[in-house]
Amino acid sequence: MAHIEPHGASGSYSNSAITALHAGELHAASRDEQILAAKISRAMSSGPLHITRDATIAEMDGHGNPVVLRQGTNQWVCFPGDENKIGDVPMCADPMGLQWMLDIMASKPAPTNTAPGIIYMLCGATQHSNTDPFDKTSPAIPIGPHWMILWPYSAAHDGLPNNVRDAGAWVMFDGTPYAYLHVSGTPWAGNEYTPGQAPVWTMRYGAPTEH
Structure with missing residues (x-):
């Protein structure tokens, strides 16, 4: 399995940076913080939120090795x-x-x-x-x-x-x-099927047609 070197920001620092980004508060942050928050935001948007919110965020160094920007708590790794x-x-x-x-x-x-x-x-x-x-x-x-x-x-x-x-x-x-x-x-x-729904001619699930 691939090994990832921890480096860069801690998880708590990175999470606060990304929170600031979504809150529009990065005008008061340093340039490095803004760059880090933008990278984390882009990486998190690459997959389902229920995975990416707890994933490790990493980027490749000049030698093609992943370097951690935010340590995660699940097995997934996201890249900006x-x-x-x-x-x-x-x-x-x-x-x-x-x-x-x-x-x-x-x-x-x-x-x-x-x-x-x-x-x-x-x-x-x-x-x-x-x-x-x-x-x-x-x-x-x-x-x-x-x-x-x-x-x-x-x-x-x-x-x-x-x-x-x-x-x-x-x-x-x-x-x-x-x-x-x-x-x-x-x-x-697509639309999720639930019991009681009926298929319509487009094969999109919706409410049953009333007669």
């Missing part, structure tokens, strides 16, 4: 990313997802996670390629909010598409060791 760099986007990963991410960043021949991982990118993303996991030069491909199941998938075997889409799911990096399932949107899209 850098909007000026293609592929460096806000994300939140569980331990196996983090291992997969560090492996691909290090250009390892294949990922080493021993169980399926999850990464949320609910802020959307840009990346260089849908087919080559190590492409660092092609023009940016814009991709909407999504989440990823990081385990071997095959488009042909699993009956799934492998081209970029604005909805649904596809196998990204199909045919490579880094192939995984890319799911557009969030797991909470």
